[in-house]
Amino acid sequence: MLKKEIELEEKVSLLEKEVKLLGDDVDKTRLDLEEAVDCLKLEIKSLKMTLNELVPNFHDKFCCIKNTVLREIDPQSINKE
Numbered sequence: 001m002l003k004k005e006i007e008l009e010e011k012v013s014l015l016e017k018e019v020k021l022l023g024d025d026v027d028k029t030r031l032d033l034e035e036a037v038d039c040l041k042l043e044i045k046s047l048k049m050t051l052n053e054l055v056p057n058f059h060d061k062f063c064c065i066k067n068t069v070l071r072e073i074d075p076q077s078i079n080k081e
Contacts, residue, residue: 052058 048058048062051062055061
């Protein structure tokens with residue numbers, strides 16, 4: 001019976017290590033995604049600022065086009081184009 005308990009404790013220990021490693025991977029992935037999103041936000045902000053200087057009435061035009069895109073475009077289909 002003692003041998004069986006030791007085996008179970010070893011299995012539990014291995015499972016705990018595996019869960020910790022998976023948790024670490026999830027944390028790293030989350031941080032990587034947050035970094036990527038932040039980069040995209042900065043690029044979009046830069047584009048908006050540039051277009052605001054170059055295109056007359058940019059803000060109004062952008063809002064109108066954005067509303068149309070939100071209504072008519074499926075985000076899942078964008079990568080397929």
